[in-house]
Amino acid sequence: MSYNSAILLIAAPLLMAFLSFILGIFNKRIPAILLVLTLSFNFYFSTYLLTLVSSKGVLVSVISGFEPPFGINLVLTYFSLLLLSLIYLIILSASVVFVSKKTDENTVKVATLLFLFTAAASGLLLTGDIFNMFVFFEIFAVANISLISLKKNKTSLKGSFKYLLLSSIGSAFLLFGIGMIYGTLGTLNIAEIGLRFYELSPLTGAFIFIMFLGAILSETETFPFNFWITDSYKGARNFVNILLGSASSVAALYIFFRLFFTIIGYPINNRYEFLISMDARLIIALISAISVIVSEIGALSSKSVKRILAFSSASQMGMILFAFSISDFNSFSAALTLIFNLSLSKAILFLSSHEIMKGAKEKNIESFTGGLGRNPVFSALFIFGSLSMVGFPLTLGFYGKISLVASAVSASGYFSILVFVILLASAAELFYYFRLMHKLFVSEQNHTEKTKMNWFYAASGSLLLAVMIILALMPKFTERIVSSAAGDMMDKTTYIERVLKAEDLK
Amino acid sequence: MRETSFNTGKFFALIIVAVLGIFMISPFFDTGSGKKISPRLENLKDRVSLHYGLKNVNDASKNIEECQGDYYTCREGVKCNNVIYKETADAETGPANLVTSIVLDYRAFDTLGEITVLFISILGVALLMTGFPALPVKNESMIQSAGAKFLVPIIMLVGIYIFLHGHLTPGGGFPGGAVIATGFLLMFMTSGDYNFRSRRFKTVETAAGTIIVALAIAGLIFKDSFFANFLPNGRLGDLFSSFLIVIIYSLIGIKVGSELSVGLRNLYTGEKDD
Numbered sequence: 001m002s003y004n005s006a007i008l009l010i011a012a013p014l015l016m017a018f019l020s021f022i023l024g025i026f027n028k029r030i031p032a033i034l035l036v037l038t039l040s041f042n043f044y045f046s047t048y049l050l051t052l053v054s055s056k057g058v059l060v061s062v063i064s065g066f067e068p069p070f071g072i073n074l075v076l077t078y079f080s081l082l083l084l085s086l087i088y089l090i091i092l093s094a095s096v097v098f099v100s101k102k103t104d105e106n107t108v109k110v111a112t113l114l115f116l117f118t119a120a121a122s123g124l125l126l127t128g129d130i131f132n133m134f135v136f137f138e139i140f141a142v143a144n145i146s147l148i149s150l151k152k153n154k155t156s157l158k159g160s161f162k163y164l165l166l167s168s169i170g171s172a173f174l175l176f177g178i179g180m181i182y183g184t185l186g187t188l189n190i191a192e193i194g195l196r197f198y199e200l201s202p203l204t205g206a207f208i209f210i211m212f213l214g215a216i217l218s219e220t221e222t223f224p225f226n227f228w229i230t231d232s233y234k235g236a237r238n239f240v241n242i243l244l245g246s247a248s249s250v251a252a253l254y255i256f257f258r259l260f261f262t263i264i265g266y267p268i269n270n271r272y273e274f275l276i277s278m279d280a281r282l283i284i285a286l287i288s289a290i291s292v293i294v295s296e297i298g299a300l301s302s303k304s305v306k307r308i309l310a311f312s313s314a315s316q317m318g319m320i321l322f323a324f325s326i327s328d329f330n331s332f333s334a335a336l337t338l339i340f341n342l343s344l345s346k347a348i349l350f351l352s353s354h355e356i357m358k359g360a361k362e363k364n365i366e367s368f369t370g371g372l373g374r375n376p377v378f379s380a381l382f383i384f385g386s387l388s389m390v391g392f393p394l395t396l397g398f399y400g401k402i403s404l405v406a407s408a409v410s411a412s413g414y415f416s417i418l419v420f421v422i423l424l425a426s427a428a429e430l431f432y433y434f435r436l437m438h439k440l441f442v443s444e445q446n447h448t449e450k451t452k453m454n455w456f457y458a459a460s461g462s463l464l465l466a467v468m469i470i471l472a473l474m475p476k477f478t479e480r481i482v483s484s485a486a487g488d489m490m491d492k493t494t495y496i497e498r499v500l501k502a503e504d505l506k
Numbered sequence: 507m508r509e510t511s512f513n514t515g516k517f518f519a520l521i522i523v524a525v526l527g528i529f530m531i532s533p534f535f536d537t538g539s540g541k542k543i544s545p546r547l548e549n550l551k552d553r554v555s556l557h558y559g560l561k562n563v564n565d566a567s568k569n570i571e572e573c574q575g576d577y578y579t580c581r582e583g584v585k586c587n588n589v590i591y592k593e594t595a596d597a598e599t600g601p602a603n604l605v606t607s608i609v610l611d612y613r614a615f616d617t618l619g620e621i622t623v624l625f626i627s628i629l630g631v632a633l634l635m636t637g638f639p640a641l642p643v644k645n646e647s648m649i650q651s652a653g654a655k656f657l658v659p660i661i662m663l664v665g666i667y668i669f670l671h672g673h674l675t676p677g678g679g680f681p682g683g684a685v686i687a688t689g690f691l692l693m694f695m696t697s698g699d700y701n702f703r704s705r706r707f708k709t710v711e712t713a714a715g716t717i718i719v720a721l722a723i724a725g726l727i728f729k730d731s732f733f734a735n736f737l738p739n740g741r742l743g744d745l746f747s748s749f750l751i752v753i754i755y756s757l758i759g760i761k762v763g764s765e766l767s768v769g770l771r772n773l774y775t776g777e778k779d780d
Contacts, residue, residue: 002730002731004726004730004731004732005726007726007732008723008726011719011722011723011726011732014618014622014719015716015719015720015723017622017625017715018625018712018713018715018716018719019712019716021708021709021712022709022712022713022716025705025709062731063614063615063731063732063733064611064612064613064614064615064725064731064732064733064734064735065725065729065730065731065733065734065735066563066564066567066612067563067564067567067570067571069554070554070557070558070563070566070567070612071563071612071613072613072615072616105636106633106636109629109632109633110633112629113626113629113630113633116622116625116626116629119622120622123619131613131616132615132616132619135616135619135620135623136619138619138623139619139622139623139626142623142626142627142630143626145630146626146629146630146633146634149630149633149634150633152634176530180533180543183543184541184542184543185541185552186550186552186553186554186555187552187553187554188554189554199540199541200540200541200542201533201538201539201540201541201542202538202540203532203533203538203542204533204540204541204542204543205540207529207530207532207533210529500570500577501570501571502570502577
């Protein structure tokens with residue numbers, strides 16, 4: 001039996017993107033409804049494939065009928081499908097928010113953009129070909145740029161232009177790296193590159209490493225390249241914030257893993273080392289630690305709520321990258337738990353803060369005052385999201401952070417020092433999240449008017465909350481899926497053997 | 507910064523760029539061990555593109571599957587196909603133009619992605635330009651507008667030729683579509699009152715996109731693989747050969763042509779749904 005129909009995860013949203021324009025002529029609601037339907041289908045299909053993969057191991061899906069490494073192929077791994085289901089869940093909740101808006105002249109176009117965003121995210125996570133990954137990287141970046149600029153005020157255009165600059169420079173770097181790989185190794189298949197990366201001369205390897213680093217750091221919101229987040233998050237619409245903060249970050253982290261671990265790294269004694277002459281893990285760890293510290297300082301000094309959430313997202317991304325740089329089984333499980341925590345709770349935070357601040361003139365910390373009286377449901381959502389974000393016990397963030405600390409301390413050398421610094425910096429999170437929560441309870445007036453309940457927001461928020469509570473209250477279940485995914489990440493040999501259909505590579 | 511003859515910022519920027527440049531060029535002259543970019547192309551046998559040229563990818567992958575030894579010796583032991591112009595029939599890929607056979611057969615999925623990149627870029631331009639006023643149009647001379655009306659049909663014909671003949675000669679959907687869009691641009695530049703309804707063009711464009719994806723899914727249904735070639739390939743080098751590729755290239759040509767025309771129209775007259 002072949003698994004070639006997995007391509008439908010990419011093809012269905014792509015087909016709908018083209019079709020929605022024609023259908024949108026008749027009624028502007030149709031594309032929006034199709035969007036929710038397509039995402040539900042994709043979510044269902046990806047979880048079905050996830051169960052298939054968990055019993056059968058890595059599966060390969062062939063495109064154009066040419067077997068890898070000659071043609072383009074999709075690789076279905078537990079890790080990629082798990083993250084893909086998470087991304088679909090988030091895009092689904094964002095599109096529920098989008099559907100609730102009144103239709104205007106841009107509705108059909110925005111629905112098309114969201115379809116293409118879905119297709120690009122699926123392509124990025126499923127593809128087994130590095131040039132194909134670059135193509136989807138481009139679609140993904142352009143979708144993000146257009147989505148950020150939707151509001152068309154000064155901040156959003158500024159943010160969108162900054163993102164445009166950084167992501168286009170980044171994709172040029174990625175293309176340089178890919179070109180160097182194709183020039184030397186003569187292949188574009190990720191598995192075959194991973195198999196043969198050691199054949200490169202040291203300087204070429206270092207060159208490719210630096211090009212990849214330049215490509216991905218702006219997407220993962222790492223410090224020197226994260227100046228775009230301030231305006232992009234602040235100027236974007238609410239559902240775009242959810243997509244940027246949760247779905248895009250997860251996709252970026254996945255690309256980071258594929259580029260640096262599947263291609264350049266090699267697993268030895270339950271730990272990844274790098275196939276280049278310099279200590280790549282130290283470089284990544286240092287960059288991510290600096291990124292955590294700077295982002296926390298940025299969040300502390302911001303007044304705008306969206307900016308605070310954006311900086312907090314950047315610091316969480318730094319923490320996940322740090323967990324990646326430790327690069328053993330436990331730290332990968334910690335990173336996966338943190339990814340779940342980041343994407344789910346950040347989506348909840350953006351959603352609920354938008355509803356709490358509704359009607360306020362300036363959307364800063366002061367507009368949170370008396371939120372509990374005005375909007376009890378979303379205030380509760382916000383409190384739950386921030387508790388999980390700071391790592392309060394019995395939440396996902398707690399499990400993630402504690403296993404990160406455990407794995408960093410057991411790793412030798414500089415990691416235990418760096419994790420101490422990171423923990424100190426992330427204590428700042430406690431301050432600014434509790435400040436916001438405190439504002440919710442404070443009220444100057446005795447009588448407050450309740451804001452009108454938006455049921456679409458409530459539905460999408462409670463969907464995310466339900467998933468988060470299930471994951472937090474069933475640690476055994478969470479640990480099982482996380483450790484299968486981490487085992488999948490550690491097992492590079494199976495990935496290569498299954499793709500190249502070669503049994504005895506070692 | 508103070509205005510001086512010696513600009514410190516520029517100086518350091520230049521030094522950084524120079525170091526980066528040396529670093530970027532150095533892999534070409536690296537004397538250490540291991541693979542580097544070399545003009546002699548000594549590693550031709552390792553390259554997947556070797557089999558694209560010989561049109562024996564299916565043989566190679568079958569050989570790897572059956573052969574029991576080391577992966578690379580298996581891949582090198584593939585027998586050569588003799589591909590002869592105007593003689594070989596029903597090869598695994600039809601086009602006589604090697605680039606087309608890679609772009610639309612071996613790596614067709616990338617091309618679908620590139621179409622989508624163009625589509626989403628034009629969509630972004632349309633979203634950004636909505637509500638901007640039209641540019642004032644200058645009066646044009648009679649010679650310009652009359653000359654353009656002679657030229658435009660010829661330009662269109664060249665564009666159509668380029669994408670219809672893409673499987674035999676250099677060219678294809680993207681350059682053909684770009685040439686067609688140039689015709690519309692010429693009309694915009696020379697005839698001030700020229701305009702078309704962008705909705706029709708967008709309908710054509712998205713319909714072409716839908717048909718391309720539908721044809722790819724048809725491959726999944728008939729041949730169990732997305733973008734698989736389910737129509738006959740014919741004799742190499744004939745005008746009527748590799749039918750699926752001709753159809754898809756024509757659709758790409760139509761799509762790119764209408765897409766770029768709408769994009770240029772948006773830049774000229776502002777986006778307005780009429």
